Amino acid sequence: MKLTAYLDGIGLLGPDLDNWDTAQPILAGAVDYAPRAVVVPPPLTLPPAERRRVGLPVKISLAVAQEAITAAQANAGQLASVFASSGADGDNCDVICRTLASEDRQLSPTRFHNSVHNAPAGYWGIASGAMTPATVLCAYDGSFGAGLLEAMTQVSVDATGTLLVAYEAPYPEPLHAKRPLPAAFGLALVLMPHQGPHTLACLQVELSAGPVDQLANPDLEALRRQVPSARSLPLLQALARGHAERVVLEYLEPLSLAVEVQPCR
Amino acid sequence: MTPLHLSHYTASSCLGHGLDATLAALRQHRGGLTPCRFETVHDLDTCIGEVAQVDDCPLPAPLAEYECRNNRLAWLGLQQDGFDAAVEAAIARHGRRRVGVFLGTSTAGILQAEQAYRRRDPATGALPDDFIYRTTHNTYSVADFVRHAFHLEGPAMVISTACSSSAKVFASAARMLAAGLIDAALVGGVDSLCLTTLYGFNSLELLAPEPCRPFDTERNGISIGEAAAFILLERPPDSLDARAVLLLGAGESSDAHHMSSPHPDGLGARMAMSAALQSADLQATEIDYINLHGTATPSNDAAEGKAVAALFGDRVPCSSTKGATGHTLGAAGGLEAVISALALRHGFLPGGVNTRQVDPGIAIQYLTDNRAVAPARVLSNSFGFGGTNCSLVLGRAG
Numbered sequence: 092m093k094l095t096a097y098l099d100g101i102g103l104l105g106p107d108l109d110n111w112d113t114a115q116p117i118l119a120g121a122v123d124y125a126p127r128a129v130v131v132p133p134p135l136t137l138p139p140a141e142r143r144r145v146g147l148p149v150k151i152s153l154a155v156a157q158e159a160i161t162a163a164q165a166n167a168g169q170l171a172s173v174f175a176s177s178g179a180d181g182d183n184c185d186v187i188c189r190t191l192a193s194e195d196r197q198l199s200p201t202r203f204h205n206s207v208h209n210a211p212a213g214y215w216g217i218a219s220g221a222m223t224p225a226t227v228l229c230a231y232d233g234s235f236g237a238g239l240l241e242a243m244t245q246v247s248v249d250a251t252g253t254l255l256v257a258y259e260a261p262y263p264e265p266l267h268a269k270r271p272l273p274a275a276f277g278l279a280l281v282l283m284p285h286q287g288p289h290t291l292a293c294l295q296v297e298l299s300a301g302p303v304d305q306l307a308n309p310d311l312e313a314l315r316r317q318v319p320s321a322r323s324l325p326l327l328q329a330l331a332r333g334h335a336e337r338v339v340l341e342y343l344e345p346l347s348l349a350v351e352v353q354p355c356r
Numbered sequence: 357m358t359p360l361h362l363s364h365y366t367a368s369s370c371l372g373h374g375l376d377a378t379l380a381a382l383r384q385h386r387g388g389l390t391p392c393r394f395e396t397v398h399d400l401d402t403c404i405g406e407v408a409q410v411d412d413c414p415l416p417a418p419l420a421e422y423e424c425r426n427n428r429l430a431w432l433g434l435q436q437d438g439f440d441a442a443v444e445a446a447i448a449r450h451g452r453r454r455v456g457v458f459l460g461t462s463t464a465g466i467l468q469a470e471q472a473y474r475r476r477d478p479a480t481g482a483l484p485d486d487f488i489y490r491t492t493h494n495t496y497s498v499a500d501f502v503r504h505a506f507h508l509e510g511p512a513m514v515i516s517t518a519c520s521s522s523a524k525v526f527a528s529a530a531r532m533l534a535a536g537l538i539d540a541a542l543v544g545g546v547d548s549l550c551l552t553t554l555y556g557f558n559s560l561e562l563l564a565p566e567p568c569r570p571f572d573t574e575r576n577g578i579s580i581g582e583a584a585a586f587i588l589l590e591r592p593p594d595s596l597d598a599r600a601v602l603l604l605g606a607g608e609s610s611d612a613h614h615m616s617s618p619h620p621d622g623l624g625a626r627m628a629m630s631a632a633l634q635s636a637d638l639q640a641t642e643i644d645y646i647n648l649h650g651t652a653t654p655s656n657d658a659a660e661g662k663a664v665a666a667l668f669g670d671r672v673p674c675s676s677t678k679g680a681t682g683h684t685l686g687a688a689g690g691l692e693a694v695i696s697a698l699a700l701r702h703g704f705l706p707g708g709v710n711t712r713q714v715d716p717g718i719a720i721q722y723l724t725d726n727r728a729v730a731p732a733r734v735l736s737n738s739f740g741f742g743g744t745n746c747s748l749v750l751g752r753a754g
Contacts, residue, residue, distance in 0.1 A: 092536040141615075171608075178494065184469075191551045192473035196399075203556030204616040204741055207462065208495050208516035213742025216612035222624055224608030225744060226524060228513045229495035237513040244531040265482050266469070269489040298453075298511070298537060345509050346453070 093297045094243035096253075097290045097355070100163025101330065102155030102279035105129060105321065106314065110158055118311075118324070118331035126310050129275045136218040144201050145214055146180040147260040151277035152211035153218055156256050159279035160219075163289050165252065167219035170281065171245050172254040174212045174227040175238025177319040178270065180205055181262035188266075211258065223251075235322045236342030239350075242282055243296045252283045257320035276318045278327065290355045292330060299349035303341045326350055357530050357635050359602040361592040362750070363540075364442035366433060367694040369583035369681045370405030374436030379698050385726055387680035387709045389567040389579045394549050395467075402563040405581025405682025406549060407432070422501040424465030424492035426548040430501060433546065433584025442588055443506050443542060450539035457512040458529045459499045460521025460545035462686035462740075464514070465492035467550040498546045510538055516686065518740030519649070520608075521545060522585065523689025526748055527606035529589050544586040545690030553580055553685060560616060562653050568683070569710045570650035570676035571657050571722045578651045581682025585690030587697075598754025601697040604733065605636025611743025618656055618739060622663030625649075625737065628745035629667055632735060636749040640668050643749070644731035645705045647692045649739045650676020651683050660737065661718030668720070675723040679710035689738035693748055696734040700752045703730030 101111040106126040108114040116122040134142055134153045152174065160167050178184075183205050190198055204210070209227035216225060226245075230237035235257045242255040258277035262270050286293070304325040306312040315324045322341045329336040329352045340348045366374055370388030371381035381388065389403040413432045415423055434440050446455055472487035491497050499514045511532060515524045522545025529541035557563050557578060564577035589603060596602075609631060611624035618625065633640060646668070649660055657676075664674060677695050684691050699706055707723040714722045733751040 094535060177496070184466075187552055187556075188469055188473040191470050191555060192476070196551065196555050198552075198555050198559040200556075200559045200616070203552070203559050206552060206556065207518045207741050209518055209740070209742040209744055210615070212517070212610070212744070213615050216610040216743050217614070220612050222610050222612045222627060224527075225517070225610045225742075226515060226528065226608070227517045227744075228515050228528075230513045231490060231494055231496040231500065234496075234513075237511070240511060240537070241513070241528060241531075244528070244535045244537070248531040248534045265473075265476060266489065269483055269487065270494075343503075343512055346511070 093295045094247045095295050096243055096246040096282040097286045098280055098292045098294055099165060099283050099287060099289045100159040100281035102158030104151055104155050105276040106274045115331045118328045124308055124310050131275065137214060141214060141217060146183050146205060147275060148176065148180050148258055149211045149214045151258045151260060151275055152256045153215060155277040155279035156215055156254060159281045163281035165281050168221045170252045170254045171223045172212060172215065172225045173238050173242040175234045175257040177229060177231050177234040177259055179208045180210060181260055181266060185263050185266060230343060232319045233341060233343040234319045236340055236348045239296060239348060246282050246284050250284045255280045255282060257323060259318050259320050273317050276320045278320060278323055286355060292355055293353040295351040297349050299339055299347045300345055301339045301347055301349060303347050304339050357605055358534065359592060359604050360530060360533060360589045362601045362603060362697055363588045363590045364439055365587040365694050365697055366437040366439040367583060367585040367691050368407055368433045368436055369684060369691055370407060370581055371681055373432065379702060381680060382706045385707060385709055387567060389682050397551060397554050400554055400558055400563065401565045403567045403579045404549060405579060407582050419505060421488055422491045424468040426465040426498055426546055427501045429548045429582060429584045430498050430546040433586055439586050446540045446588055447506065452507060452509040454510055454539040455508055456510045456529060456532050456538040456541045457499050457503045457508060458525040458541055458543045459502065460515050460525050460686045460689060461498050461547050462516060462518050462521060463547060463550050463552055464495050464497050466552050468492040470551045502542065517744040518742055519685050519688055520738040520740040520744045520746040521686040521689065523738035523746035523748055524608060526603055527608055530606060533591065541589040542586060543589055545687035546584045547684055547686035548582045564652060567710050568652035568679055570652040570679050570708050571715055571718060572711045573713045573715045575652040575654060575657060577653055579682040581684040583684035583687040583691045585687055585694045587693060596753040599701045600753040601700050602751050602753055604751045605632045605749035607631025607635055607747045609745045613743050616741050618659040620659055622659035624743055624745045625660055625663035625739055626666055628747040629663065629735060632747035632749050638733065638749065643672050643733050643735045645699060645734045646672055646674040647696050647734060647736040648674050648676040649737040650678055652678060658718065661720050665719040670719055670721045673705050673721050673723050673727060675706060675708035677706055679708050689746060692736045693750065696736045696750050699731055700734055700750060705729055705731060
């Protein structure tokens with residue numbers, strides 16, 4: 092059973108991957124990859140009061156979501172959304188756990204409502220005004236695969252355009268030692284049920300048992316292995332090359348996801 | 357959507373372990389909330405819905421790395437009503453790769469991290485060696501646990517959209533079945549008591565000192581509960597017992613309004629209910645009972661009441677069962693789907709408990725006593741932080 096969607100826009104943020112336009116030649120191998128700290132833009136689409144309250148995962152998600160929507164020239168208010176992340180806001184989680192382990196357990200209300208896994212989806216709704224369904228999921232290291240599968244079923248079963256956002260932000264110590272994510276990363280894909288004037292590629296996804304694709308560049312391969320949302324890199328690389336390709340992405344053992352990429356321009 | 361059969365279901369909450377205990381409490385119009393004495397939480401003036409004997413339920417040795425309260429509660433829940441045997445039978449029918457696991461939780465095993473932070477190394481600040489992040493604290497841990505417990509090899513995920521989590525899993529599972537990726541889905545919700553939610557809701561001044569009173573004039577906040585609810589969803593067989601329960605529709609929406617307050621007019625809630633009716637291909641007049649989200653905070657109940665009144669008027673009997681179970685957060689959608697299934701199967705409408713004076717400012721038909729009326733179709737609402745909304749429509753087969 093193959094699920095089909097048309098990719099209309101991409102947003103990307105990671106080490107030396109500031110956005111899709113500058114990342115494309117790097118992923119295609121035309122420009123060297125030189126990992127450096129991620130520069131996360133401020134969430135200017137949020138009202139000032141909310142802007143001050145949000146943590147890194149919200150900033151990453153909003154940046155890539157907005158980039159993908161702009162590239163697709165899509166109306167955010169008409170797209171359902173799927174947010175996939177292996178964790179929530181690590182800094183916020185650390186402060187809450189420290190507070191609860193201290194003599195004074197009083198939490199800040201903002202800390203608490205920012206602790207929910209769906210905080211980025213909630214802030215995306217506030218920023219975009221989208222009252223459409225938003226699904227927020229986790230499948231540990233398979234979170235990107237689970238997000239892609241969920242988004243593809245929404246597009247193909249509900250015949251609705253869907254914004255997929257996958258993201259991670261590192262935990263601070265002491266949780267970092269237990270869950271060592273080396274870098275922030277985020278990507279967004281605007282997936283549509285029909286081909287349109289902005290369509291970049293047709294994607295066909297199916298469950299597979301095949302071995303997962305690796306990247307030839309050792310630094311990019313390290314990123315893929317270490318950050319769950321970067322498990323998307325073989326797909327992004329195929330899109331950057333612009334050739335028809337079949338890539339196999341990590342999902343949940345023993346399953347993987349095979350994605351056939353057919354460029355549309 | 358194409359209707360799906362709830363081929364087996366179970367729930368454990370403060371009302372008891374399994375369906376018989378749950379049904380008996382609902383029939384007797386009895387709640388399970390008690391003053392909070394959970395763990396080291398002795399300074400909060402609130403009531404909780406604690407599941408009995410969770411601590412007495414260690415996981416089997418091969419699953420020991422998953423040890424935490426949330427997975428113990430999941431394990432306890434899976435043992436009730438022959439649910440584990442039903443899952444094994446589904447695996448035998450469909451195969452390990454054709455059974456998906458889609459569960460909702462808000463906090464998973466965060467209690468394990470909260471306790472580990474108390475045992476940080478005084479010199480280095482390191483967490484203790486016995487703390488395993490992946491299998492306890494991580495949001496996915498409960499679905500991973502269930503998938504491993506049954507040696508499943510199909511699609512899986514946790515949906516974590518706060519208090520709509522385990523309602524939304526029904527919608528995702530229905531899509532996976534419709535797409536032909538699976539033949540059965542193990543859905544539901546597991547959420548367990550922890551300090552983050554107790555002190556968190558306290559910080560928002562949303563904890564009621566007495567057992568919560570949904571839709572009461574004097575309602576003043578929630579009582580936090582915990583629960584494990586599991587449902588096996590499959591395509592209906594050719595013939596079904598009249599009392600079999602079907603998932604007829606699911607509707608989802610977002611408020612796009614505020615992180616911790618609902619849209620004041622319940623606009624998102626109304627959109628989710630409308631979408632659920634549309635998905636079930638039903639009119640509002642064809643719903644016989646609404647299991648409300650009904651958390652008992654002043655603003656939530658007012659917003660939901662406006663949304664229900666706008667769509668249904670005061671024609672449809674409604675109640676919130678959170679007065680009995682507490683608000684089980686990420687497990688609420690699953691738990692209330694099971695309660696709705698019990699109402700359909702056993703032919704009664706469960707009245708809300710603890711509500712003494714129904715708020716006259718909310719123009720809905722709120723039930724404070726059980727009613728001996730057999731509903732054919734029930735709507736169940738689940739809404740959450742971040743403005744996330746999901747409504748389900750369940751119906752009797754005959």
